[in-house]
Amino acid sequence: MAHTFIPDIDSNVRKSMIALLNHRLADALDLKLAVKQAHWNIKGKTFIALHLLLDDVAGRVDENADTMAERIVQIGGTAKGTSQAVAKATSLPAYPLDITAQDDHVTALCERMFSFGNACRKDIEEADKAGDADTADILTQVSRAIDKDIWFLRSHLE
């Protein structure tokens, strides 16, 4: 039986949580690549601190993407994590390829992390209303981590 041991959550709720999580998964995977793009190309006064910090941020975003992807499958969905699926579903604007200055990278990342965090908060409310406390908890963990990393990054702005 295909549905044996899938969490006892209404199937319509699971369907909407799967769609919601796939949106945030696309954002997170897109964001991870943007953070790596900055990690590789950034130049400025605090280069080494930012270079190292950005790798930590990418790692945390990746870990949170993994948690969301696995939740999607746990509740009976398919995680859509290919580059093609991500490019189609991401709500983040394309990351610029022509910037190097650290303020430009930090600002571009903070803008995207800020809107990603806000999207997560909207989804926490939706998951709560739908009665999926576990998905709400995962998204709470994701937005809390993003808020902390925005704080780390924005402290580098002049």
Ligand SMILES: [Fe+2]
């Ligand atoms: Fe590296």
